Amino acid sequence: MTLILDHITKAYTDGPNEFKALDNASLEVKAGEFIAIVGPSGSGKSTMLSIAGALLSPTSGKVLLDGENIAGLSSKEVTKRRLDKIGFVFQAAHLVPYLKVKDQLNIIQVLAKKGKKHGNDLLAHFGLKHRMNNFPNELSGGERQRVAIARALMNDPQLILADEPTASLDSKRGQEVVKLLADEIKNRNKAGIMVTHDERVLSFADHIVTIRDGKIE
Template sequence: MEQSILELKSVSKDFGDGNSTIRVLKKINLTVNKGEFIAIVGPSGSGKSTLLSIIGALLTPTVGEITIDQQIVHQQYNKKLNQIRAKKIGFIFQSPNLIPYLDVYSQLRIVAHIAKIDNRQGERRAQELLKRLDLSHRMRNYPNELSGGEKQRVAIARAFMSDPSVILADEPTASLDSVRGRNVVEMISQEVKSSNKAAIMVTHDERMLDLCDRVYNMEDGLLSQK
């Protein structure tokens, strides 16, 4: 029997616009099981990034329910919500957003600190990820000394660092060429399959969709499977 990690039930999101309200997401229902990697495609402004922000507990749904590992995310108090973000969710963005004054190793160790991972365990996890992503020789380099592809691999390692249940990738290949972009998506897929995680990738790059288990289309705030 398949086990779900992430569930969305009738999730809608409204934003105020002067005296009116715009419904950006409309009754989204979605289940992602262990070991599943899904993609969401659709035009700009269709609600894809808003959906990722809600799943990642950066926004609160107007109505509906988001559950990660059987916990209803938006019903948690702030301290608990911060811990869910730190331990349960890994974000990968279009831009690596690395901290300029931290070397590669420290970029990962700060995640371990935020997620309250034991020091020794954090050291092992960081070294293992850097080795797996071919970054061990760069661990003492700073972001301005890295190539674009290396920066994105560091961002991936950072997202994996807390061993999250859910990985959210928002246009992770947009700033990379097709070869490096495919390498990035393959790394996400391998992590999902080997560690039984759930992952959602928002992308405009349809060349990457064969690496995903399911593909959804979002348009005008509605989500449908392709």
């Protein structure tokens, strides 16, 4: 198992009340598996993704990434895990506005202090080589999301997390992007989780997990 979320609860206090964004939720994802998390707004799916991505620590429960519980690590260690083991594809791509496409990928290597830059191979693989000297504002929405997927693969992570990857795309582009994501996860034997509202792309997932009021159904 690449990722095990074991009885995760995330509670927030709201005045005198306690509010559970996630209530005793468990999930397992193995290498080569692509899971879609669906549910209404405020159901806790973003919280789930943030905990899986080591951006948020759970109130209780264990997060085992590659066999290691990352729930109790220091923030410095957690940052390092994100850099080494997790790839993110954000809503609206979230590319850095002042970096050319090739540097969007190279920044990952710079942060990881790894010398060899294999960004060009990835760009060629994604059919973006002719765009490598363009800035994000010169790309189409689909191209931006492809760059974001390439960036997520840059550090050769075990886990890829996608937050609403189709939110800013029309349905055709959205399907293309999710298909690409699913193919990469399969071919590279990564574990993948995607949070989405978009029912048209669910067919690309191996499993669909529905969350309602912080509970997995």
